[in-house]
Amino acid sequence: MLNLSVVLEDSARENPEGTAVVLGDLRLPYSMVNTVANQVANLLVSRGIGRGDKVALACPNLPYFPFVYFGILKAGATVVPLNVLLQAREIAYHLEDSGAKALFCFEGTSELPLGERGRAGFDEAAGTEHFFVLPATPAATESALGETLWAALDGMPGEFETAQTSAEDTAVILYTSGTTGRPKGAELSHQNMVVNAMISDEMFPRQQEDAYLATLPLFHSFGQTVIMNAGFRRRATLVLMPRFEPSEALRLMNQENVTLFAGVPTMYWALLTAVRTGAGEVPRSLVTAASGGSALPVEVLKDFSATFGVDILEGYGLSETSPVASFNQIGRPAKAGSIGTPIWGVEMKLVDAEWNEVGDLGEIAIRGHNIMKGYHNRPEATAEVMRDGWFRTGDVARRDEDGYYFIVDRAKDMIIRGGFNVYPREIEEVLMTHPAVSLAAVVGVPDESHGEEVKAYVIRNPGAATSEEELVAWCRETMAAYKYPRIVEFRDSLPMTATGKILKRELR
Template structure:
């Protein structure tokens, strides 16, 4: 049987009394988790959910997300995770596009959730801790697990929609199960002794596979943080003796520069994993120096379950996304899908057990993304002579100034070297003579000071003349998505 829910069944049988999910002082053992997932399956059955039906979850990082997730999978239903911050029309789109007829929404977010559900003709159940036990009271547990085929869809994950409306990536039980095994058994070696930091959104593929599912598979404890905050994160690490920290670059940036970090005991950390966006080398070095813990940078996408490649504990290079994981092939190709020589830049394409089944209900987009069995990532990359991969930039973020290619990440790396810079994003704006012109938007470290001219000259001294930003704007904070990734599409330049 391939059903991902069997991981919970097996772990609960093996380690019934070990802590599975923790939120603050509240702890759920594996036996309790398994029993609750059986009751959730009964609740879903009561509401007419059958195998293949879509069940939408609009919850933050709370234990109820995990219970609903595994309860739905147990029935053979398809989980549609959604950001609880979505607004009415966005909720309606996700529900209508996926065909979900049942939405679970966390208390405090029900106004937008219910309004969107009405538009999509879906039913809403508000999840509130005090009333939750009543929803499950008197139900007969569903002990059996639906026999899912390897190619059955387990989850529909909506992409961030940087181009057009979000598309739902169909990840199968086999997609996720294999990626989970690789994360736990080959990459970060998760065991039942580990405590995994649960600050990545569980509705996002990184947090879902590498945190929730990997912890359940290995019998580790997942300690949840509903909203990332550096102080709360450090308190969680110190209190629960977190051994595995997983985050996106903005989390590492904030923690590396947090002035009170030495007040917290983080000595339990044994490995950290970064993904979701490129991790600037300066931030990696600053974090490792501050916390005396190795950071493994990896790479993946919603469409690849997500892990494609990662650095290893015994084999890593700063600035690299490592080498492909077991069973995954990558190529770097030009616009004609011809492999480029070692060291040259091209588009990274992927083939393997991790590549999604399709975009839900979108055969044309699926064929465009996977025309020949190789998934087009849209990311520009290069490979060195030892096989290590380096993401250069998003293909669509490439700036072409006077016919010269400018890769924003290269310029951003230089900005991060300035002692006053906390975050940086390099973007293009139209220019009548050069086509694209270059701008940098920068947020400074707490208490730091720098002038735009100073930052511009700093970069100018370190890169070719066509690469440095002609416009530099300093802001209090850069716009970010749910996972903390900087959203360049939401940056508005005020001086051009």
């Protein structure tokens, strides 16, 4: 018997009055977060949802996220967290592909109309039976979009006997964009998630009172495991920040005495820029800084260390690895530009295309307690990346004489924009549905603020008269905000190999 909700339940029992989450002026103790999660579990069971069922959650970093996440787990169901930037048709796809029985969806704001998109996606997904609105006005019991969480929880008991799930049961399905264009759901067990949270917690030094800034999205594996689950296990306070803004992040760090910050490289670059331009002050309380998502420029690493007096520890992982696989660990020298060494209980090696182990340069393969069960309902895709317990990542790296790994190249042509993985083929497939587009090639181009920007090279159909601006606007309507190309360049031809493959390296 093992259930990931133990990271909340243990802390609620041992530290009921300790502050679990902070959002603006709102401060919620562990006991309350646990009680609302119990109510959510009772609600699900009352609607016929239990062990083995899938429940989707689309919500930014708000208290609703842990309420619902842990409620789903307590009921014995599987959480399917959704990226809040998805469009309606993308939400429908995720609901149908995962077989979700219910969707808890934030009502949204004028800038982020998530509720409308979620409702439209829910209406399109025939198998999803229940839609619960997480209202934008904190205690609202009514919404034009449907039944609100608070109305549904009315009369639900605050006690719940957590479902007896096994260590191998699926706790979370994290969707990752596949190079084939359609996102795949990585099935992560209770054991995968619990062990990764425990190791993430124990890797970082403890303070008398720990506070974590939660600005990495909780729907993403990095924020979920390293911030929320590890933070709750530690009985730390999670300072929620729904949208990263550097000067506000620095203000919150100072106000709430934040001890741990985890972010993607562009966030570190933005924090440095804010301090340099006088838009924020260096927080005195910060002890630990962790980075992942993409390679951190060594200059940023050095500047941050000099300016903030804290070294950034870089790590590496994927949704399929729960996510942490390697880290520059406390007690061992950190190496700039390195993703460190494998964490406890995890092995890494470098392999060639035929899975043969190679010396100092190859594709990273990983084995250990953190490896997913497989891709949901995709045995062929699973077989492509898994062998004898080893998972091949698609990332090329080199290993030095001390066993530290350094990422050299990305999984094929993946673009990492602001910490989000963007797969060109998926964008190309959508672009090709535009009536004016004959052929499209999408690449990442260097960008100061996002690390990489998405650029599309397009050959128009004969006689078609769309402009670059019109095509970008159409993409904005059709794709999630982190995916759509901001730059379009029309070409009469694209460089190709003899077999007709587009030579992307000549376009970058």
